[in-house]
Amino acid sequence: MFGARGSVGTTTIAGAAALAHGSPPAGVVTELPDFASVGLVGLDQLVFGGHDLVDTPLTKQVERLAAGGVLPPGLDGLIAADLADAERNLVVPSAGGSQYDQVRRMAEDIRAFRLRNDLDRVVAINVASTEPPYEVADVDLAGLRRALATSAVLPPSSLGALAAFEADAAYVDFTPSTSIRPAAVREWAVEKGLPYGGQDAKTGETLVKSVLAPMFAARALPVHAWSGTNLLGGGDGATLADPRAAESKNVSKERGLSEMLGDVAGQVHIDYVDPMGDWKTAWDHVLFSGFLGVRMTLQFTWQGCDSALAAPLVLDLARLSALALERGHVGAMPFLGFYFKDPIESTEHSLSRQYDELLRWAQSC
Known part of the structure; x- marks a missing residue:
């Protein structure tokens, strides 16, 4: 390794x-x-x-x-x-x-x-x-x-x-x-x-996305926006505190969603929180519409140990x-x-x- x-x-x-x-x-x-x-x-x-x-x-x-x-x-x-x-x-x-x-x-x-x-x-x-x-x-x-x-x-x-x-x-x-x-x-x-x-x-937030996004597509539920915030500490968190390093991560995190659902508004943010150590938390907010355009939301929280x-x-x-x-x-x-x-x-x-x-x-x- x-x-x-x-x-x-x-x-x-x-x-x-x-x-x-x-x-x-x-x-x-x-x-x-x-x-x-x-x-x-x-x-x-x-x-x-x-x-x-x-x-x-x-x-x-x-x-x-x-x-x-x-x-x-x-x-x-x-x-x-x-x-x-x-x-x-x-x-x-x-x-x-x-x-x-x-x-x-x-x-x-x-x-x-x-x-x-x-x-x-x-x-x-x-x-x-x-x-x-x-x-x-x-x-x-x-x-x-x-x-x-x-x-x-x-x-x-x-x-x-x-x-x-x-x-x-x-x-x-x-x-x-x-x-x-x-x-x-x-x-x-x-x-x-x-x-x-x-x-x-994919170990956390994107893993969940790769399960949920096909669900919306299969049920013909248009997704309008998908935003996420990631908090993590540890060495990887410190590295990703540099916007240049985070750029590579953000591109890969967002690519799958666009290829599964098309053009969806919203961004992924990564924030370094040193006391969290090797643990990470992701909050996601999904805005979608159902029959006759009724607006609805899905929110989830993923907390896990990255390593x-x-x-x-x-x-x-x-x-x-x-x-x-x-x-x-x-x-x-x-x-x-x-x-x-x-x-x-x-x-x-x-x-x-x-x-x-x-x-x-x-x-x-």
Whole structure:
């Protein structure tokens, strides 16, 4: 994982260890009966590693998350050995050199992780903080290779994606960052014969929208306005307090609604509230009309723990992407759209239809 020591990465590592010790797999979709015969790798067969710019030990991160109510108290003692195993696989990327040098060094780290742990397949998942929008020059694959050797043409998320492809790993972006958006980055994956997927996991407000919006459409109830306010703390909240970083998130949060319902008034606002920690609250107000134009409203409040909602999805995406690697899938994985606000190469946003698409692919063999 890129961003492995963050709240989502730490909760994923600690959560997988807790599952191995008997905790129920709430939120892990791939543990549902529908996926029992698919041939997914067992949760107990996953090995964790990753890159992060900070070097705070996982044990300290787990203590912090337990103090905030994200993880159960006392879990750190139960999974101490698992955290120590993962700790040995975490790397702080070294700076310096060209962007091509950075890609090469991260790819070497991923290869070393694979060899050290005798792994069959590696999936790289970006769970780092959201980047501000980044303008990438429109170049072909050869032009990108030349540019990487001489100038800074890509943001860190895209360099991580290229490092994964150079190390023969699948890549999934859990964030709305630039990463695999440039065409040349995707071409790099195809040239290497590897799958990629994303972007911007839907864990809260947008998840609810992807269920409710198709309801209005199916019942022929015109929606006139849909406004939302999000309050969140933690590292992601601090990042999104920067309007430039929030821009990427807002675009992905609003895209699904417009594609499901058309032109709907209203906006999504994100406010950083530091004392909320890893918890988030979303308030939504929906204005719609019924028979003979009678105006009505729907309002809902979603309160949840972001990392606890996200971690089981990371486990799902690791297992499904490993299956894609095993099947020799090359290029985009639109069948993973069930998990994302802005799914790669897919315009489907209805959660139920996305689930059906995922299941059809998973059961296709």
